[in-house]
Amino acid sequence: MSQIIPIASGKGGVGKSLLAANLAIALGQQGKRVVLADLDLGASNLHLVIGQHPGKASLGSWFTEKSEFKDIIQPTDYQNVSFIAGDSQIPDLTSLKHVQKVKLIRNLKNIDTDYIILDLGAGTHQFILDMFLLSPQGILVSAPAVTATLNGYLFLKNAVFRLLYTTFKRGTPGRSYLDQFKQNTEQMQKLYIPQLIQGLGVTDPQTTQLFINRMQQFRPRLVMNMIENPQEADRAQRIKSSCNQYLGLEIEYLGLMYRDMLQDKALASQLPVVVYKPQSVLGQAIYRIADKIISSKPHSFDSDFSPDSFSNDNFSGVEEDANDDFNFRLSGIDDLVSGGSLTISELAEMIKTQQYELTQLRKENNLLKSKLIKAAEQGFKI
Template sequence: MHILPIASGKGGVGKSLVAANLAIALAQAGKRVVLVDLDLGGSNLHLVLGIHSVPAGIGNVIQQSSVQLNDVLMPTDYPNLLFIPGDAEIPGIANLNNKQKLMLLRRMKQLDADYVIIDLGAGTSFNTLDFFLSSSHGIIVTTPTPTAIVNAYLFLKNAVFRIITNNVKRKSPGGEYLERVKKEGTQLQRMNITTIMQQLQLHDPDSYSKVSQALTRFQPRMILNMLEDPKDAQKANRLRRSCSQYLDTELEHLGIIYRDDLQDVALSSRLPIISYKPNSVLSQALYRIADKVLQSTEDDEDLMDIQTIEESYANAGIEAEIDFQAKIDYIEDLLHAGALSTGDLIETIKNQQLEITQLKKQNMLYKTKLVKAVQQGYKI
């Protein structure tokens, strides 16, 4: 059984939509899939699946020791796919203690499924990071916007530091070194991973060995969502370079997904896009990602070599070009068939130009803040 946690550095990047549609695609491939809503405090994944009300969920499992995860499994309209709701309305559900967290992880690993897909909340809380690290190959969803890319990097950075602190005992020489760094006023997360590992090797070889093994197993994957242009695919390389240079972590590229207004129509109809329009460019991109997941999880313990990661980024660029041309061809077909009037086409272009203008403003704001930060001597 494979656990696939799906996270994001910030909200609004389409994480839940990816989780739901990926779960359906894997189920359609004949795999037994359980989709878990662990966006605790803000769970709404049931709405994406078209489920109007949930009788019980994660909150009942946490608050009542007699309730098991199997007791809150819900059938869906999709064969091979079961769903566990999150219960956002239960007060305090987002603030799990360590015992509750370990209990949920243990029970999820006991589910009768080929894949357990976990939709996590956005951000870098310890609970989110620990659920993300329940698999060596967690998926982070981001978009080409500068803020989303930075937040995705910060999420992975927090995950790496969580791996370090989880594998160094507090009272060990390495633990004492980390505590000393904190007390001296040097923020741990501003330090380079290489420096920390060198100091661990010097002060605590046993902890260094343990952390090194854990970091070697950490091989996260990325999905770049809401593309507008094939050039957007290149922005993933910046994230990859930052992870490689500063986190000593290689980030695999699972694929790209273009922005499509059909997604909003499908969502308002309470239907996942794969069910609403399976032949759309968006749906085909999700099926393509599902195929990669199926191929890569044949042996979850295999370490991915650098050549395979290089190929994943090259393929993403090719996929961006192909899908962009498919979008253009689709619009032309609608126009020639009379299903799309000239006025509709003009309105579509106007909306795209407005979105591009907003992105440019956001980019300028980000650049201004970055310049100020550099001038003030701030280092990431």
């Protein structure tokens, strides 16, 4: 049975696709059969990282032309590695219907290979969360930057809530208990998962035990990228502590990758780092991560946690644009500051950075406005 490895990130630009591509090749070099799938629909560019021409066979063609799924699994120039191209022509993940998502999940699970690596889009769209929950051992890529840490934590918080609402289905006493909070999302966001489990245990003990079991099975793995010095690696332990305290979630530390300008040269050459310069610091870090994956025992959710259970139910505070929801972001900041993952000075630095970015955006906006006004005036003169 193949092992699915979803790779996600709370925000873009932290090296998610870098890890996905190089990890696939590193595993292939060790004799493992790997299928690398670009599920960053609407922004598919994984083929550039591995230097693969996507061609016409892609997920987009499979969705629209009803072709055979096996026909879009294309060989690559790398030993034991096959590739499923995404499709940048799919503008929005919400265009995928529930039946299409279930069909995709079932076809992925039926691939005859050792590992299936899913390069997911950034953020917390329901589709991304469901793909991440295809395995209890998905990989979250983050970076030591404060915003990356916050978004990484928020991604895991969203995943836990998605697991919660997938377990407590409509009609169960526990769902009725959860629905009481829908009118007060701020209260729900401030209620930590361990506290919530206590209330659910009284209302719906049977389903609550099932959720506890699934939380024990759920062991996402963290990779810290763009490390500049050993002190920044401590951020991983801080995220782990906050997840344990506020989400009741145990995460595993899979490894770190130092910032390496070599990646830019490799990307320009359309060669993965482990091919371009395997002995580099970055290349060796990826090989260590691959070794850990091979040596670790694979885990799975219980058999009742099937693709059909991934409903379209949304919780109003943990929905498609949760990272942009003000109250939800504040709850994440509260958790990380209270747990010591963010210091007050780091929080202040994040605010300063965001203020600077807002100022720059205002300047660009004013410049564009002035250009539009001038263009309109010239048009009237003509």
